[in-house]
Amino acid sequence: MRIVVCVKEVLDPAAVNNYALAGKLRIAADGRTPEVAAIPRLINGYDEQAMEAALRIRDQGIDCKIVAVSIGPDQKNLLKHCAALGADEIVEIHPGDIALDGQVVANILAAWITQTGGADLVLCGRQASDDDQGVVPLLLAEKLDFAAATLARAVEIDGTNVKVVRATADGDEVVQGKLPAVVTVSNEIGTPRFPTAKSKMAARKMSPVEFDTPALGLTAQQLQPAVVLLKQYVPKVQGNCQFLTGGPADVARQLIEKIRAA
Template identity: 80%
Template sequence: MRIVVCVKEVLDPAAVNNYALAGNLKIAADGRTPEVAAIPRLINGYDEQAMEAALRIRDQGVACTITAVTIGTDRKDLLKHCAALGADEIVAIDPGTAELDGQVVANILAAYVKSIGGADLVLCGRQASDDDQGVVPLLLAEKLGLPAATLARAVEVSGNSVTVTRATADGDEVVRGQLPAVVTVSNELGTPRFPTAKAKMAARKMSPVELAPAALGLTAQELQPAVVMLRQYVPKVQGNCKFLTGSAADIARELMERIRAA
Protein backbone atom coordinates (compact mmCIF):
# COMPACT_ATOMS: atom_id res chain seq x y z
CA MET A 1 0.00 0.00 0.00
CA ARG A 2 1.04 3.62 -0.49
CA ILE A 3 0.94 6.04 2.43
CA VAL A 4 1.33 9.76 1.74
CA VAL A 5 2.28 11.95 4.70
CA CYS A 6 1.76 15.70 4.25
CA VAL A 7 4.34 17.72 6.17
CA LYS A 8 4.89 21.43 6.73
CA GLU A 9 7.83 23.46 7.97
CA VAL A 10 6.94 25.98 10.69
CA LEU A 11 8.68 28.42 12.98
CA ASP A 12 9.74 26.86 16.27
CA PRO A 13 6.65 27.57 18.45
CA ALA A 14 8.72 27.76 21.65
CA ALA A 15 11.04 30.36 20.11
CA VAL A 16 8.10 32.38 18.79
CA ASN A 17 6.50 32.41 22.25
CA ASN A 18 9.77 33.48 23.87
CA TYR A 19 10.19 36.31 21.39
CA ALA A 20 6.58 37.41 21.92
CA LEU A 21 6.88 37.37 25.72
CA ALA A 22 10.11 39.36 25.54
CA GLY A 23 8.47 41.91 23.24
CA ASN A 24 10.90 41.10 20.42
CA LEU A 25 8.45 39.60 17.92
CA LYS A 26 8.04 42.16 15.14
CA ILE A 27 5.91 42.27 12.01
CA ALA A 28 7.64 43.09 8.71
CA ALA A 29 6.90 46.16 6.60
CA ASP A 30 4.23 44.28 4.60
CA GLY A 31 2.13 44.07 7.77
CA ARG A 32 1.43 40.38 7.23
CA THR A 33 4.57 38.38 8.03
CA PRO A 34 6.68 38.27 11.18
CA GLU A 35 10.38 39.12 11.09
CA VAL A 36 11.80 35.71 11.82
CA ALA A 37 15.43 35.71 10.71
CA ALA A 38 16.62 34.55 14.14
CA ILE A 39 13.84 32.00 14.74
CA PRO A 40 14.67 28.40 13.76
CA ARG A 41 12.36 26.35 11.53
CA LEU A 42 11.38 22.75 12.07
CA ILE A 43 8.79 20.17 11.12
CA ASN A 44 5.29 20.88 12.40
CA GLY A 45 4.91 18.76 15.53
CA TYR A 46 1.57 17.22 14.51
CA ASP A 47 3.00 16.33 11.08
CA GLU A 48 5.94 14.59 12.77
CA GLN A 49 3.38 12.50 14.66
CA ALA A 50 1.65 11.75 11.35
CA MET A 51 5.03 10.41 10.14
CA GLU A 52 5.22 8.36 13.35
CA ALA A 53 1.75 6.94 12.67
CA ALA A 54 2.89 5.83 9.20
CA LEU A 55 6.00 4.20 10.65
CA ARG A 56 3.94 2.38 13.28
CA ILE A 57 1.72 0.95 10.51
CA ARG A 58 4.90 -0.38 8.88
CA ASP A 59 5.99 -1.75 12.28
CA GLN A 60 2.68 -3.65 12.41
CA GLY A 61 3.93 -5.68 9.45
CA VAL A 62 2.00 -3.85 6.72
CA ALA A 63 4.00 -3.73 3.48
CA CYS A 64 3.89 -0.09 2.45
CA THR A 65 5.69 2.74 0.70
CA ILE A 66 5.80 5.97 2.71
CA THR A 67 6.02 9.25 0.80
CA ALA A 68 6.57 12.57 2.59
CA VAL A 69 5.37 15.57 0.59
CA THR A 70 5.68 19.28 1.34
CA ILE A 71 5.06 22.55 -0.48
CA GLY A 72 8.17 24.69 -0.98
CA THR A 73 11.55 24.04 -2.61
CA ASP A 74 13.60 25.35 0.33
CA ARG A 75 12.41 22.54 2.60
CA LYS A 76 15.22 20.04 1.96
CA ASP A 77 16.18 19.80 5.65
CA LEU A 78 12.57 19.03 6.53
CA LEU A 79 12.33 16.30 3.90
CA LYS A 80 15.71 14.81 4.80
CA HIS A 81 14.48 14.59 8.39
CA CYS A 82 11.48 12.61 7.11
CA ALA A 83 13.82 10.39 5.09
CA ALA A 84 15.95 9.79 8.19
CA LEU A 85 12.80 8.80 10.09
CA GLY A 86 11.98 6.21 7.42
CA ALA A 87 10.20 7.82 4.45
CA ASP A 88 10.88 5.91 1.21
CA GLU A 89 10.22 8.92 -1.01
CA ILE A 90 10.41 12.68 -0.41
CA VAL A 91 8.67 15.24 -2.62
CA ALA A 92 8.90 19.04 -2.75
CA ILE A 93 6.30 21.00 -4.71
CA ASP A 94 7.25 24.53 -5.78
CA PRO A 95 4.20 26.81 -5.45
CA GLY A 96 5.89 29.55 -7.49
CA THR A 97 4.29 32.92 -6.86
CA ALA A 98 0.98 31.44 -5.70
CA GLU A 99 -0.34 32.89 -2.45
CA LEU A 100 -1.08 29.92 -0.23
CA ASP A 101 -4.26 29.57 1.76
CA GLY A 102 -5.98 26.36 2.83
CA GLN A 103 -7.78 25.97 -0.51
CA VAL A 104 -4.64 26.38 -2.61
CA VAL A 105 -2.60 24.04 -0.42
CA ALA A 106 -5.34 21.39 -0.61
CA ASN A 107 -5.59 21.82 -4.39
CA ILE A 108 -1.83 21.28 -4.79
CA LEU A 109 -1.71 18.26 -2.48
CA ALA A 110 -4.79 16.70 -4.09
CA ALA A 111 -3.29 17.17 -7.56
CA TYR A 112 -0.09 15.47 -6.40
CA VAL A 113 -1.93 12.48 -4.92
CA LYS A 114 -3.93 12.10 -8.14
CA SER A 115 -0.75 12.38 -10.24
CA ILE A 116 0.76 9.29 -8.57
CA GLY A 117 -2.37 7.26 -9.14
CA GLY A 118 -3.84 7.89 -5.69
CA ALA A 119 -2.87 6.78 -2.21
CA ASP A 120 -4.30 4.12 0.07
CA LEU A 121 -3.87 6.33 3.12
CA VAL A 122 -3.15 10.05 3.46
CA LEU A 123 -1.89 11.11 6.89
CA CYS A 124 -1.77 14.73 8.06
CA GLY A 125 -1.15 16.49 11.33
CA ARG A 126 -4.37 17.68 12.98
CA GLN A 127 -3.29 21.31 12.38
CA ALA A 128 -0.20 23.45 11.85
CA SER A 129 1.33 25.18 14.84
CA ASP A 130 1.75 28.48 12.98
CA ASP A 131 -1.85 29.14 11.91
CA ASP A 132 -3.77 26.55 14.01
CA GLN A 133 -6.55 26.32 11.41
CA GLY A 134 -6.63 22.59 10.69
CA VAL A 135 -8.66 23.02 7.50
CA VAL A 136 -6.25 21.58 4.89
CA PRO A 137 -6.74 17.85 5.71
CA LEU A 138 -10.54 18.07 5.43
CA LEU A 139 -10.36 20.14 2.24
CA LEU A 140 -7.91 17.58 0.87
CA ALA A 141 -10.30 14.72 1.70
CA GLU A 142 -13.13 16.57 -0.02
CA LYS A 143 -11.10 17.20 -3.17
CA LEU A 144 -9.99 13.56 -3.31
CA GLY A 145 -13.50 12.32 -2.60
CA LEU A 146 -12.27 10.30 0.40
CA PRO A 147 -13.66 9.75 3.90
CA ALA A 148 -11.79 11.45 6.73
CA ALA A 149 -11.16 10.60 10.38
CA THR A 150 -9.75 13.29 12.64
CA LEU A 151 -7.80 13.58 15.91
CA ALA A 152 -6.26 10.11 15.74
CA ARG A 153 -4.32 8.83 18.73
CA ALA A 154 -3.86 5.43 17.04
CA VAL A 155 -4.13 4.22 13.45
CA GLU A 156 -4.27 0.54 12.48
CA VAL A 157 -4.56 -0.95 9.01
CA SER A 158 -5.93 -4.42 8.29
CA GLY A 159 -6.59 -5.48 4.72
CA ASN A 160 -8.69 -2.80 3.03
CA SER A 161 -9.87 -1.14 6.24
CA VAL A 162 -8.43 1.37 8.69
CA THR A 163 -9.29 1.59 12.38
CA VAL A 164 -8.78 4.95 14.06
CA THR A 165 -8.89 5.68 17.77
CA ARG A 166 -9.98 9.31 18.08
CA ALA A 167 -9.11 11.49 21.08
CA THR A 168 -12.27 13.46 21.85
CA ALA A 169 -13.36 15.68 24.73
CA ASP A 170 -15.70 12.88 25.86
CA GLY A 171 -13.03 10.17 25.78
CA ASP A 172 -11.63 7.83 23.15
CA GLU A 173 -13.81 6.95 20.16
CA VAL A 174 -13.01 4.06 17.82
CA VAL A 175 -14.12 4.30 14.17
CA ARG A 176 -13.47 2.04 11.21
CA GLY A 177 -13.70 2.72 7.48
CA GLN A 178 -12.61 1.47 4.12
CA LEU A 179 -9.41 2.53 2.42
CA PRO A 180 -8.47 4.83 0.78
CA ALA A 181 -8.98 7.47 3.44
CA VAL A 182 -7.54 10.63 5.00
CA VAL A 183 -6.62 10.62 8.70
CA THR A 184 -5.42 13.53 10.82
CA VAL A 185 -3.11 12.69 13.71
CA SER A 186 -3.09 14.37 17.11
CA ASN A 187 -0.40 14.67 19.78
CA GLU A 188 -2.12 11.97 21.84
CA LEU A 189 -0.41 9.48 19.50
CA GLY A 190 2.66 9.83 21.72
CA THR A 191 6.27 10.90 21.39
CA PRO A 192 7.63 10.37 17.86
CA ARG A 193 10.86 8.45 17.40
CA PHE A 194 14.23 10.05 16.74
CA PRO A 195 16.25 9.14 13.64
CA THR A 196 19.50 7.26 14.21
CA ALA A 197 22.87 8.69 13.20
CA LYS A 198 23.13 6.04 10.49
CA ALA A 199 19.71 7.00 9.11
CA LYS A 200 20.68 10.69 9.09
CA MET A 201 23.82 9.91 7.08
CA ALA A 202 21.82 7.87 4.57
CA ALA A 203 19.18 10.62 4.27
CA ARG A 204 21.82 13.15 3.22
CA LYS A 205 22.25 11.26 -0.03
CA MET A 206 18.52 11.27 -0.78
CA SER A 207 17.29 13.99 -3.14
CA PRO A 208 13.64 15.05 -3.19
CA VAL A 209 11.50 14.81 -6.29
CA GLU A 210 10.78 18.43 -7.26
CA LEU A 211 7.52 19.30 -8.99
CA ALA A 212 5.73 22.45 -10.14
CA PRO A 213 1.96 23.12 -10.17
CA ALA A 214 1.97 23.16 -13.99
CA ALA A 215 3.31 19.60 -14.02
CA LEU A 216 0.39 18.60 -11.81
CA GLY A 217 -2.17 20.08 -14.19
CA LEU A 218 -3.29 22.86 -11.87
CA THR A 219 -5.01 25.85 -13.44
CA ALA A 220 -4.48 29.50 -12.53
CA GLN A 221 -7.92 29.51 -10.91
CA GLU A 222 -6.98 26.59 -8.64
CA LEU A 223 -3.97 28.60 -7.45
CA GLN A 224 -6.06 31.60 -6.46
CA PRO A 225 -6.63 31.83 -2.70
CA ALA A 226 -10.18 31.90 -1.38
CA VAL A 227 -9.05 33.63 1.83
CA VAL A 228 -6.42 36.38 1.84
CA MET A 229 -4.63 37.55 4.97
CA LEU A 230 -5.02 41.30 5.32
CA ARG A 231 -3.03 41.95 8.47
CA GLN A 232 -1.13 40.21 11.20
CA TYR A 233 -0.06 41.89 14.41
CA VAL A 234 1.34 41.15 17.84
CA PRO A 235 -1.23 42.21 20.48
CA LYS A 236 0.01 44.41 23.29
CA VAL A 237 -0.22 42.70 26.65
CA GLN A 238 -0.19 44.86 29.76
CA GLY A 239 0.27 43.51 33.25
CA ASN A 240 -0.54 45.28 36.52
CA CYS A 241 1.11 43.68 39.53
CA LYS A 242 0.80 44.90 43.12
CA PHE A 243 2.93 43.44 45.89
CA LEU A 244 1.31 42.98 49.30
CA THR A 245 3.42 43.50 52.40
CA GLY A 246 3.02 42.74 56.07
CA SER A 247 2.58 39.59 58.08
CA ALA A 248 1.19 36.41 56.54
CA ALA A 249 -2.15 37.05 58.24
CA ASP A 250 -2.31 40.65 57.00
CA ILE A 251 -1.42 39.62 53.44
CA ALA A 252 -4.04 36.85 53.50
CA ARG A 253 -6.70 39.23 54.86
CA GLU A 254 -5.98 41.92 52.27
CA LEU A 255 -5.86 39.37 49.48
CA MET A 256 -9.28 37.98 50.43
CA GLU A 257 -10.72 41.51 50.60
CA ARG A 258 -9.42 42.25 47.08
CA ILE A 259 -10.79 38.96 45.73
CA ARG A 260 -14.24 39.66 47.23
CA ALA A 261 -14.21 43.21 45.86
CA ALA A 262 -13.33 41.94 42.39
Protein backbone atom coordinates in the same frame (compact mmCIF):
# COMPACT_ATOMS: atom_id res chain seq x y z
CA MET B 1 0.26 0.14 0.42
CA ARG B 2 1.23 3.74 -0.28
CA ILE B 3 1.04 6.08 2.70
CA VAL B 4 1.42 9.81 2.00
CA VAL B 5 2.36 12.04 4.93
CA CYS B 6 1.80 15.77 4.38
CA VAL B 7 4.32 17.88 6.29
CA LYS B 8 4.81 21.60 6.73
CA GLU B 9 7.69 23.76 7.92
CA VAL B 10 6.73 26.32 10.57
CA LEU B 11 8.40 28.86 12.81
CA ASP B 12 9.47 27.39 16.14
CA PRO B 13 6.38 28.15 18.30
CA ALA B 14 8.45 28.42 21.50
CA ALA B 15 10.77 30.98 19.90
CA VAL B 16 7.82 32.97 18.53
CA ASN B 17 6.22 33.07 22.00
CA ASN B 18 9.49 34.15 23.62
CA TYR B 19 9.94 36.96 21.10
CA ALA B 20 6.35 38.08 21.59
CA LEU B 21 6.65 38.10 25.40
CA ALA B 22 9.91 40.04 25.15
CA GLY B 23 8.29 42.57 22.81
CA LYS B 24 10.72 41.73 20.01
CA LEU B 25 8.34 40.16 17.51
CA ARG B 26 7.84 42.55 14.61
CA ILE B 27 5.64 42.52 11.52
CA ALA B 28 7.33 43.32 8.21
CA ALA B 29 6.54 46.34 6.09
CA ASP B 30 3.89 44.44 4.13
CA GLY B 31 1.79 44.26 7.31
CA ARG B 32 1.16 40.54 6.84
CA THR B 33 4.31 38.58 7.62
CA PRO B 34 6.48 38.55 10.75
CA GLU B 35 10.16 39.41 10.60
CA VAL B 36 11.63 36.01 11.33
CA ALA B 37 15.32 36.16 10.45
CA ALA B 38 16.36 35.06 13.95
CA ILE B 39 13.58 32.51 14.50
CA PRO B 40 14.41 28.87 13.62
CA ARG B 41 12.12 26.82 11.40
CA LEU B 42 11.19 23.20 12.04
CA ILE B 43 8.64 20.54 11.20
CA ASN B 44 5.12 21.23 12.43
CA GLY B 45 4.72 19.19 15.62
CA TYR B 46 1.44 17.54 14.60
CA ASP B 47 2.94 16.60 11.22
CA GLU B 48 5.84 14.90 13.00
CA GLN B 49 3.24 12.89 14.91
CA ALA B 50 1.59 12.01 11.58
CA MET B 51 4.98 10.62 10.51
CA GLU B 52 5.05 8.64 13.75
CA ALA B 53 1.59 7.21 12.96
CA ALA B 54 2.87 6.06 9.55
CA LEU B 55 5.91 4.41 11.12
CA ARG B 56 3.74 2.61 13.68
CA ILE B 57 1.66 1.18 10.84
CA ARG B 58 4.87 -0.18 9.36
CA ASP B 59 5.77 -1.53 12.81
CA GLN B 60 2.47 -3.47 12.74
CA GLY B 61 3.95 -5.51 9.90
CA ILE B 62 2.07 -3.75 7.09
CA ASP B 63 3.99 -3.74 3.81
CA CYS B 64 3.93 -0.05 2.93
CA LYS B 65 5.80 2.75 1.22
CA ILE B 66 5.87 5.99 3.21
CA VAL B 67 6.12 9.19 1.16
CA ALA B 68 6.61 12.57 2.87
CA VAL B 69 5.52 15.59 0.81
CA SER B 70 5.83 19.31 1.48
CA ILE B 71 4.94 22.46 -0.45
CA GLY B 72 7.25 25.45 -0.37
CA PRO B 73 10.68 26.73 -1.26
CA ASP B 74 13.74 25.02 0.21
CA GLN B 75 12.03 22.21 2.11
CA LYS B 76 15.06 19.91 1.89
CA ASN B 77 16.05 20.05 5.58
CA LEU B 78 12.49 19.32 6.65
CA LEU B 79 12.16 16.44 4.21
CA LYS B 80 15.54 14.97 5.10
CA HIS B 81 14.38 14.92 8.71
CA CYS B 82 11.39 12.85 7.54
CA ALA B 83 13.78 10.57 5.65
CA ALA B 84 15.85 10.15 8.80
CA LEU B 85 12.69 9.18 10.68
CA GLY B 86 11.93 6.49 8.11
CA ALA B 87 10.24 7.93 5.01
CA ASP B 88 11.00 5.87 1.89
CA GLU B 89 10.56 8.83 -0.46
CA ILE B 90 10.54 12.60 0.03
CA VAL B 91 8.83 15.06 -2.31
CA GLU B 92 9.21 18.83 -2.61
CA ILE B 93 6.56 20.79 -4.53
CA HIS B 94 7.59 24.29 -5.60
CA PRO B 95 4.66 26.76 -5.52
CA GLY B 96 6.54 29.57 -7.26
CA ASP B 97 4.81 32.91 -6.79
CA ILE B 98 1.40 31.37 -6.10
CA ALA B 99 -0.35 32.65 -2.98
CA LEU B 100 -1.17 29.68 -0.79
CA ASP B 101 -4.27 29.26 1.34
CA GLY B 102 -5.90 26.04 2.51
CA GLN B 103 -7.88 25.67 -0.70
CA VAL B 104 -4.86 26.05 -2.99
CA VAL B 105 -2.68 23.76 -0.86
CA ALA B 106 -5.37 21.06 -0.95
CA ASN B 107 -5.73 21.43 -4.73
CA ILE B 108 -1.98 21.06 -5.24
CA LEU B 109 -1.69 18.05 -2.95
CA ALA B 110 -4.74 16.36 -4.49
CA ALA B 111 -3.37 16.85 -8.02
CA TRP B 112 0.06 15.54 -7.04
CA ILE B 113 -1.37 12.47 -5.27
CA THR B 114 -3.67 11.67 -8.21
CA GLN B 115 -0.94 12.06 -10.82
CA THR B 116 1.73 10.05 -8.97
CA GLY B 117 -0.09 6.80 -8.34
CA GLY B 118 -2.67 7.77 -5.72
CA ALA B 119 -2.56 6.85 -2.05
CA ASP B 120 -4.16 4.23 0.17
CA LEU B 121 -3.80 6.42 3.26
CA VAL B 122 -3.02 10.12 3.66
CA LEU B 123 -1.83 11.22 7.09
CA CYS B 124 -1.74 14.88 8.17
CA GLY B 125 -1.22 16.72 11.41
CA ARG B 126 -4.49 17.89 12.98
CA GLN B 127 -3.46 21.51 12.31
CA ALA B 128 -0.40 23.69 11.74
CA SER B 129 1.05 25.64 14.65
CA ASP B 130 1.37 28.83 12.60
CA ASP B 131 -2.24 29.33 11.50
CA ASP B 132 -4.09 26.73 13.66
CA GLN B 133 -6.84 26.33 11.06
CA GLY B 134 -6.72 22.60 10.34
CA VAL B 135 -8.70 22.92 7.10
CA VAL B 136 -6.29 21.39 4.55
CA PRO B 137 -6.80 17.70 5.46
CA LEU B 138 -10.59 17.83 5.14
CA LEU B 139 -10.43 19.86 1.92
CA LEU B 140 -7.94 17.29 0.61
CA ALA B 141 -10.26 14.40 1.52
CA GLU B 142 -13.13 16.13 -0.28
CA LYS B 143 -11.09 16.70 -3.44
CA LEU B 144 -9.79 13.12 -3.47
CA ASP B 145 -13.23 11.73 -2.56
CA PHE B 146 -11.65 9.86 0.38
CA ALA B 147 -13.19 9.04 3.73
CA ALA B 148 -11.85 11.24 6.55
CA ALA B 149 -11.23 10.82 10.27
CA THR B 150 -9.84 13.51 12.55
CA LEU B 151 -7.97 13.82 15.86
CA ALA B 152 -6.43 10.36 15.77
CA ARG B 153 -4.55 9.06 18.78
CA ALA B 154 -4.06 5.66 17.11
CA VAL B 155 -4.30 4.38 13.54
CA GLU B 156 -4.46 0.70 12.58
CA ILE B 157 -4.77 -1.02 9.20
CA ASP B 158 -6.76 -4.23 8.85
CA GLY B 159 -6.82 -5.39 5.24
CA THR B 160 -8.77 -2.78 3.31
CA ASN B 161 -10.05 -1.06 6.46
CA VAL B 162 -8.57 1.63 8.67
CA LYS B 163 -9.46 1.84 12.36
CA VAL B 164 -8.94 5.18 14.10
CA VAL B 165 -9.11 5.93 17.81
CA ARG B 166 -10.20 9.57 18.04
CA ALA B 167 -9.38 11.79 21.02
CA THR B 168 -12.54 13.79 21.72
CA ALA B 169 -13.67 16.04 24.55
CA ASP B 170 -16.02 13.24 25.69
CA GLY B 171 -13.33 10.56 25.67
CA ASP B 172 -11.96 8.16 23.08
CA GLU B 173 -14.10 7.30 20.07
CA VAL B 174 -13.30 4.36 17.77
CA VAL B 175 -14.29 4.62 14.11
CA GLN B 176 -13.61 2.34 11.17
CA GLY B 177 -13.86 2.88 7.43
CA LYS B 178 -12.73 1.65 4.06
CA LEU B 179 -9.48 2.72 2.49
CA PRO B 180 -8.49 5.04 0.89
CA ALA B 181 -8.81 7.62 3.63
CA VAL B 182 -7.40 10.83 5.04
CA VAL B 183 -6.61 10.81 8.78
CA THR B 184 -5.46 13.76 10.88
CA VAL B 185 -3.20 12.92 13.81
CA SER B 186 -3.26 14.64 17.19
CA ASN B 187 -0.63 14.93 19.91
CA GLU B 188 -2.40 12.25 21.96
CA ILE B 189 -0.64 9.68 19.78
CA GLY B 190 2.40 10.25 21.99
CA THR B 191 5.97 11.43 21.64
CA PRO B 192 7.39 10.77 18.16
CA ARG B 193 10.58 8.78 17.87
CA PHE B 194 13.99 10.38 17.30
CA PRO B 195 16.07 9.54 14.25
CA THR B 196 19.24 7.57 14.88
CA ALA B 197 22.69 8.85 13.96
CA LYS B 198 22.89 6.18 11.24
CA SER B 199 19.54 7.20 9.73
CA LYS B 200 20.56 10.87 9.79
CA MET B 201 23.71 10.05 7.85
CA ALA B 202 21.71 8.04 5.30
CA ALA B 203 19.14 10.83 4.95
CA ARG B 204 21.86 13.36 4.10
CA LYS B 205 22.45 11.48 0.86
CA MET B 206 18.75 11.37 -0.04
CA SER B 207 17.43 14.04 -2.41
CA PRO B 208 13.75 14.93 -2.69
CA VAL B 209 11.80 14.36 -5.87
CA GLU B 210 10.92 17.86 -7.06
CA PHE B 211 7.73 19.03 -8.77
CA ASP B 212 6.75 22.45 -10.09
CA THR B 213 3.14 23.43 -9.51
CA PRO B 214 2.48 24.40 -13.19
CA ALA B 215 3.35 20.82 -14.20
CA LEU B 216 0.37 19.53 -12.20
CA GLY B 217 -2.07 20.99 -14.73
CA LEU B 218 -4.22 22.95 -12.31
CA THR B 219 -6.48 25.69 -13.64
CA ALA B 220 -6.13 29.35 -12.73
CA GLN B 221 -9.27 29.05 -10.62
CA GLN B 222 -7.82 26.11 -8.66
CA LEU B 223 -4.73 28.21 -7.90
CA GLN B 224 -6.78 31.21 -6.80
CA PRO B 225 -6.89 31.51 -2.98
CA ALA B 226 -10.35 31.61 -1.44
CA VAL B 227 -9.03 33.34 1.69
CA VAL B 228 -6.57 36.24 1.52
CA LEU B 229 -4.57 37.43 4.52
CA LEU B 230 -5.10 41.19 4.83
CA LYS B 231 -3.31 42.02 8.04
CA GLN B 232 -1.36 40.41 10.86
CA TYR B 233 -0.30 42.14 14.05
CA VAL B 234 1.29 41.36 17.39
CA PRO B 235 -1.02 42.13 20.32
CA LYS B 236 0.45 43.96 23.25
CA VAL B 237 1.31 41.58 26.07
CA GLN B 238 0.86 43.17 29.49
CA GLY B 239 1.60 41.66 32.85
CA ASN B 240 0.83 43.01 36.31
CA CYS B 241 2.17 41.05 39.25
CA GLN B 242 1.86 42.21 42.86
CA PHE B 243 3.60 40.39 45.71
CA LEU B 244 1.88 40.11 49.07
CA THR B 245 4.07 40.14 52.17
CA GLY B 246 3.62 39.02 55.76
CA GLY B 247 2.77 35.77 57.46
CA PRO B 248 0.37 33.20 55.96
CA ALA B 249 -2.63 34.67 57.78
CA ASP B 250 -1.76 38.24 56.67
CA VAL B 251 -1.25 37.14 53.06
CA ALA B 252 -4.55 35.24 53.08
CA ARG B 253 -6.41 38.25 54.49
CA GLN B 254 -4.89 40.63 51.92
CA LEU B 255 -5.71 38.22 49.10
CA ILE B 256 -9.35 37.89 50.19
CA GLU B 257 -9.70 41.69 50.43
CA LYS B 258 -8.30 42.15 46.93
CA ILE B 259 -10.59 39.45 45.49
CA ARG B 260 -13.61 41.08 47.13
CA ALA B 261 -12.58 44.51 45.88
CA ALA B 262 -12.23 43.16 42.34
